[in-house]
Amino acid sequence: MHKALVCVLSLLCLAAAGPARAADAATLARGKQLMEGIVACGNCHMAVSPQGEPQFGKPLAGGFKFDDRAFTAYAPNITPDVATGIGGWTDAELGKAIREGIGRDGRLIGPPMPIGFYRHIADADLAAIIAWLRAQPAVRNEVPKSVYRIPLPPNYGPAVGSVAAPPQSDKVRYGEYLANIGHCMDCHTPRDDKGMLMRAQWGAGGQAIPGPWGVSISRNLTPGPGGLKDWTDAQIAHTIRSGLDRKGQPLKPPMAFWFYKNIDDAEMAALIAYLRSLAPLPFAGKS
Ligand code: HEC
Ligand code: HEC
Known part of the structure; x- marks a missing residue:
């Protein structure tokens, strides 16, 4: 019985720490390093208080307002909530939004999201960022639509193929x-x-x-x-x-x-x- 138990336990352990899961853990760790460090999407996408104050360290539920001559933009909710966030998006849709600035509805994502720079994000880091986003708690928060008073360019460049760091x-x-x-x-x-x-x-x-x-x-x-x-x-x-x-x-x-x-x-x-x-x-x- 002892043996069987050990066997069951070790099978569970193997399942939890097998090659696929180990890669997931490394991917998530890289995502955390980037998102809580240099990539810092949360500097724009963080939740805001009812007074519009940034809530650093809170989920990326959006709402921060960028007022400019040319636009009034709101950072969207990018938590995994299906109704108001990115919960229903596929990895490919998210990748296209982040690296090419093309939204799920095919609309161009406007400034100040720095798409020109994000075109450089390597495939592995993009996967890590997406994995991290999906591992966050879902927060329901409806964010107003941005208004652009300037014509946006047709695109930010040709489709991004494969990028290596x-x-x-x-x-x-x-x-x-x-x-x-x-x-x-x-x-x-x-x-x-x-x-x-x-x-x-x-x-x-x-x-x-x-x-x-x-x-x-x-x-x-x-x-x-x-x-x-x-x-x-x-x-x-x-x-x-x-x-x-x-x-x-x-x-x-x-x-x-x-x-x-x-x-x-x-x-x-x-x-x-x-x-x-x-x-x-x-x-x-x-x-
Ligand atoms: C969203 C805009 C923004 C981004 C992105 C940004 N910075 Fe800055 N940075 C500023 C501004 C504005 C100041 C000056 C703030 C002030 O004067 O109070 C500053 C100040 C600095 C300073 C201080 C320099 C001095 O002479 O005192 C350094 C160093 C610096 N940034 C490096 C960086 C690096 C490296 C990055 C990328 C990892 C970066 N910044 C990203 C806006 C930005
Ligand atoms: C300088 C501010 C800024 C930074 C940094 C930024 N974003 Fe954005 N992001 C925005 C704004 C503003 C929009 C909405 C633009 C619009 O309405 O067209 C947006 C849109 C998006 C969208 C589309 C969501 C939707 O519902 O249409 C996604 C996904 C997204 N950002 C993810 C990210 C990720 C991931 C990062 C970091 C790699 C990031 N953003 C960094 C400001 C920013």
Whole structure:
């Protein structure tokens, strides 16, 4: 009897820890690392209080309102609730929404969701993000529809095929990959009159970002004048994780410090290596 019991138990254990489940656990762990760290979808998709205040650490039930000249957008509920969230979406539909900006109804997902950056998300990381989303509690929350007062582009580019992340051993390229999926340059690059990011000023800061916090001006992340050249790696890492600048002063939102505190040392080192590889530029805003 003893033997049989052990057998049953070990079968259960095997079933629970067999190859398929082990992969699931690793995928979920990667999803957690990304979603509670550099990818930080929750910085936009978090639940908001009845007063519209962000509820960091709460489910991604949406409702945060982005007021802009060109649009009034609401971050949707992306918890697994079937009626009001993404519970009824397939993995393929979710992948298309995240990486190509095409919604379930075929409609283009508008700004400020940074689709141009999310096109870089590698297949394995996309699967990890989706697995993590599906493992969250479902929250029923109906969010108003966004209104765009500008025509949206027909698409964000051709269909995304298969994407692989660069090897972690290539610190600069892996750091660039992380900066893309964390959309750092979405805020840290100035925009032209049409709202497009100015490629020639990559990372030079100076973008004005209005919100409930007033107006934040993004800073220069390049090694140019007024940038990060004189900062040590430890200072850069501390600022990104704590939201305190070099003098210990708190930085204003909307940078996702709340999440970035979870970026691990290897990822932080890659991110910093990438920032140090940027073309040195002067601050693009008014100093
Ligand atoms: C800068 C803010 C921002 C970030 C960051 C962001 N989103 Fe969004 N997202 C939005 C907004 C706003 C919309 C709605 C746009 C619209 O109405 O066209 C949206 C739409 C979506 C949709 C479509 C949902 C629906 O019901 O139509 C999905 C799915 C989604 N986001 C998932 C994600 C995931 C996953 C991430 C992280 C990888 C993410 N978003 C990061 C702002 C953001
Ligand atoms: C949603 C917009 C946004 C995103 C995304 C963002 N930042 Fe920021 N960041 C800002 C703003 C705005 C400030 C300045 C805040 C202030 O002045 O109070 C800032 C400040 C900083 C600073 C402080 C620099 C200084 O001179 O004090 C660093 C370093 C930084 N960001 C790095 C990053 C990195 C790396 C990423 C990606 C992982 C990132 N940021 C993503 C908006 C953003």
